[in-house]
Amino acid sequence: MAKRETSRPIELLLWGATGFTGRLAAEWLAARYADARVALGGRSESKLEKLRDELVAIDAKCAAWPIRVADALDVAALDTLVPEVAVVATTAGPFSIYGHELAAACARHGTDYCDITGEVPFARALVDRNHERARASGARLVPFCGFDSIPSDLGVFVLQEFAKRELGAPCDEATFVLVRARGGFSGGTAASAIAISEAAARDPRVREMLRDPYALADGDHGTGAKDASGAVKIEGAWTGPFAMGPINSRVVHRSNALLDFP
Numbered sequence: 001m002a003k004r005e006t007s008r009p010i011e012l013l014l015w016g017a018t019g020f021t022g023r024l025a026a027e028w029l030a031a032r033y034a035d036a037r038v039a040l041g042g043r044s045e046s047k048l049e050k051l052r053d054e055l056v057a058i059d060a061k062c063a064a065w066p067i068r069v070a071d072a073l074d075v076a077a078l079d080t081l082v083p084e085v086a087v088v089a090t091t092a093g094p095f096s097i098y099g100h101e102l103a104a105a106c107a108r109h110g111t112d113y114c115d116i117t118g119e120v121p122f123a124r125a126l127v128d129r130n131h132e133r134a135r136a137s138g139a140r141l142v143p144f145c146g147f148d149s150i151p152s153d154l155g156v157f158v159l160q161e162f163a164k165r166e167l168g169a170p171c172d173e174a175t176f177v178l179v180r181a182r183g184g185f186s187g188g189t190a191a192s193a194i195a196i197s198e199a200a201a202r203d204p205r206v207r208e209m210l211r212d213p214y215a216l217a218d219g220d221h222g223t224g225a226k227d228a229s230g231a232v233k234i235e236g237a238w239t240g241p242f243a244m245g246p247i248n249s250r251v252v253h254r255s256n257a258l259l260d261f262p
Contacts, residue, residue: 011037013068013085015102016092018047019188021116021146025091026055034059039085041068042092072098078105087112094192095122095143096199103141104130110137116146118247119192120215121199121206123254127216144251152176152248153255160262170262174252177234178242210246216254221261225249 014029016022017040029038040048048067055062070077072092082088082105092098095117106113107130117123123143134141144153160170199206209215213225227246232239242248256262 008084008086009037010039010066010068010085011087013039013041013081013088015041015072015088015090016098018042018044018051019091021188022091023051025089026051027058030055030058030062034061039066039068041070041081043069043071045069072102075101075105078102079108082106082111083109085111087114089145090115091188093117093119093188094195095119096192096195100125100129104133107134107137107139107141110139112140112142114142114145117143117192118146118148118189118244119196120247120250121196121209123216123250124209127218144247148244149248149251151178152244153251156252157255164262175228175234176242176245176248177239213246213249214253216250217257219257219261221253221257225253 012029012033014022014025017026019042022042026040029036040052042048045067048069052062052065052067055065068081070081072078078101082102088102088106088111090099090102090113093116095115096119099115099117099122103113103115103126105111126141126143130141133139144150155176156174159174163169163171196206196210213227214221214223227249228241230241
C-alpha cells in the first residue's frame with residue numbers, strides 16, 4: 001500500500017466533490033491535508049473549479065489540487081482515470097446508479113475504494129461482482145463509510161474486543177443506542193432511498209435481501225439474528241427502532257464474516 005501511494009500521482013480522489021457531502025469532505029481535507037496529493041472529481045468541470053476556488057480561502061495550497069472530470073457510467077474514462085489514483089473516496093449516489101462502474105474500475109486497477117452508501121443491494125452486488133478481482137489486484141473496497149454505519153460497525157468490534165479481553169468471552173448480542181443527533185437527509189440520501197424502494201417493488205430478491213440480517217455475510221454465519229422492532233426500555237429510557245438499524249446490522253455481520261466469525 002505504501003508503494004502504491006507513493007508511485008501514483010494522486011493519493012486521494014474525492015469523487016462527487018461538489019455534492020452536499022462531497023463539499024463537506026472537501027472542506028475537511030482542505031483544512032487538514034492541503035499539502036497532500038488530493039484531486040477533486042465529478043461530472044462538471046466548472047462546478048469543480050468553482051469549489052477549488054472556494055477551498056483556496058481555507059488554504060492557498062488547494063489551488064494546486066488537480067481536477068478530474070468523467071461520467072461515472074463511462075467505463076473507458078474511468079479506466080483512464082482510476083490507475084493514477086491510490087484511493088478513491090466517493091460520495092456520489094445513488095450508488096446503485098453511479099457506483100458500480102467506479103467500484104469495478106478500482107477492483108481492476110488495484111485502487112482502494114470507499115463510499116458512504118447505505119444501499120444493501122448495491123453492496124451485495126459490489127461484493128459479488130468485484131471481490132475476487134479485488135483480491136487479485138490488491139484493491140480494498142470498503143462501502144458504508146458514512147456516519148450512519150461507522151458507529152455500529154466499529155462500535156460492535158470495540159465492544160467485543162473489550163468483552164473478550166476483560167470478560168473472557170464475546171457478548172451474545174450488542175445493542176446500539178443513538179441518544180441524540182443533528183442533521184437530516186441530503187438529496188442523494190433521499191434519491192438512494194427512492195431507488196431502493198423502486199428496486200424492491202420490482203425484484204423479490206431485493207425484498208428478501210432487505211429482510212435478511214445476513215444479506216452481506218458470506219460463509220457459515222449461523223442463524224437467529226433479528227432486527228430491532230417496537231419500543232424497548234434501556235437504562236430507564238424508552239427507545240425505538242433506528243432507521244439505519246436494518247442496514248447496519250448487515251454491515252456488522254459482514255465485518256464479522258470477513259474476520260472469520262470471531
